[in-house]
Amino acid sequence: MDPDQYCQQKAAASGSSFYYSFLFLPEQRRRAITALYAFCREVDDVVDEVSETEAARMKVAWWRAEVERLFAGQASHPVARALSPLLESFDLPREHFHEIINGMEMDIDHAGYATFADLETYCWRVASVVGLLSAEIFGYEDAGTRDYARDLGMAFQLTNILRDVREDAMRGRIYIPGEDLDAHGVKTGELLQPSTPDHVRRLFEAQAHRARMYYDRAFAALPSGDRHAQRSGIIMARIYLTLLDEIERDGYRVLEHRVALTPLRKLWIAWRTARAEARHRRRNARAA
Numbered sequence: 001m002d003p004d005q006y007c008q009q010k011a012a013a014s015g016s017s018f019y020y021s022f023l024f025l026p027e028q029r030r031r032a033i034t035a036l037y038a039f040c041r042e043v044d045d046v047v048d049e050v051s052e053t054e055a056a057r058m059k060v061a062w063w064r065a066e067v068e069r070l071f072a073g074q075a076s077h078p079v080a081r082a083l084s085p086l087l088e089s090f091d092l093p094r095e096h097f098h099e100i101i102n103g104m105e106m107d108i109d110h111a112g113y114a115t116f117a118d119l120e121t122y123c124w125r126v127a128s129v130v131g132l133l134s135a136e137i138f139g140y141e142d143a144g145t146r147d148y149a150r151d152l153g154m155a156f157q158l159t160n161i162l163r164d165v166r167e168d169a170m171r172g173r174i175y176i177p178g179e180d181l182d183a184h185g186v187k188t189g190e191l192l193q194p195s196t197p198d199h200v201r202r203l204f205e206a207q208a209h210r211a212r213m214y215y216d217r218a219f220a221a222l223p224s225g226d227r228h229a230q231r232s233g234i235i236m237a238r239i240y241l242t243l244l245d246e247i248e249r250d251g252y253r254v255l256e257h258r259v260a261l262t263p264l265r266k267l268w269i270a271w272r273t274a275r276a277e278a279r280h281r282r283r284n285a286r287a288a
Contacts, residue, residue, distance in 0.1 A: 003082035004031055007038035010079070017243070017261070020270040021235035025138075032090055032137045033232070035082040040100060040130060042079050047107045048171075060105050067097045090137050099129045112174040112188070116210075119177050120154075127157035131233070138230050142223035145230060151221060152233055155214035159240050162207045162247060165191055166255045176207060196253045204252035208244055215241060231277045238273045239266050 001009070011019045011034050018037055022030050046059040070080040071087065071094045086092070103125025113119040131153025135145055161168070161175040168175055169191040181188065184203040196204075215237060222230065239261065247259045261269075 001078075003078040004035070006078035007031075007035045007082045010038040010041055017239040017266055018236055020239065020263075020266045021232040023270065024235065024274045025232055028086075028089070029137055029139070031082070032086040033134060035079060035086065036092075036130070036133055036137065038079045039083065039097070040126075042077070043101055043104045044126075047104050053108060056108050057105075060101060060108070063101055064098065067094065067101070070097075092133055092136055096129045096133050099125045103127075103129070107173060111172055112178060114178045116177045116179065119175065122175075123154050123157045124150075127153035129153070131156075134233065135230065138232055140223075140226040140229055142226050144221055144223045145226045147221040148218045148223075148226075148230070149233065151214050151218035152237060155211050155218060156236065156240055158207065158211035158214060159244055162204060162211065163243065163254060163259060165204070166194075167258075176203065180206060191255065194256050196251065196255055200255070201252045204254065205248075208248060208252070211244060212241075228277065228281050231274065234277060235270045235273045239269050242269055 011022070016037070022033050022037075025033065043060070043063050046063065047056055066075065066077055066080050069075050070084055073084065075081045075084050083092075103122055106122050106125070110122070113122065128150045131149035131151075132146060134153075135149035140146075165176065169188070174181075174188050174191065176191075180203060184206070185199050186203050190197075190200055218237070227234070242265075243259065243261055246261065247254060250259055253259075
């Protein structure tokens with residue numbers, strides 16, 4: 001299996017919403033974004049799958065060294081080898097890869113976040129930086145697209161936090177800020193219970209509202225001239241917003257069962273959004 005095939009398999013096996021947005025990209029950009037996604041999965045798996053803290057730290061340190069080898073042209077891991085020929089083509093900054101690792105490492109050290117400002121640092125590292133790297137791969141002309149990418153990454157991460165709140169709590173990780181828990185009178189132990197009393201539902205509703213605010217900010221910042229290039233991000237957003245809609249329609253019962261979209265529905269949303277973006281581009285071209 002060559003490095004690109006390894007990354008493709010890693011992305012497809014995850015069932016992530018991101019995978020479906022990659023399908024509509026030209027080949028080289030698709031290879032690059034798939035390799036970036038595989039890098040994020042590899043580093044995240046270190047923290048999620050290695051239960052012994054020191055072993056996890058050693059693996060994280062290995063990935064830090066591998067990033068240095070990657071930028072020195074000496075990568076050894078299949079994911080890094082897949083990324084290697086693409087670094088210069090897409091101007092992917094070394095520090096962004098280290099920031100992603102820094103964010104994943106926070107899961108070793110942090111069980112919770114007192115304030116949303118504290119959580120923002122984590123979300124910046126594990127999501128907004130990924131958004132910025134993705135924007136480089138998709139291509140843009142207007143620097144305002146970077147603001148869009150940063151806020152869209154934040155929106156995705158906040159959606160994930162809400163969807164996975166019980167699963168994360170079972171791992172000893174609480175991503176909902178302590179100030180929000182206190183404001184709604186929710187104890188951390190309640191996030192382990194398969195029930196959704198009114199005060200917990202109101203807490204989750206507030207988290208969904210914050211996520212929607214970041215989606216709104218992202219799309220308000222997206223320059224119209226870069227919309228077509230960034231269409232994969234728009235597809236991702238449409239899938240994630242549909243998930244958020246489903247969580248809301250279900251009464252925010254994320255502690256009782258996992259709310260998810262089927263692969264077929266994700267593919268349908270991706271195809272429909274891609275067609276809508278193509279129509280939007282043609283209308284703008286005619287108007288010009």
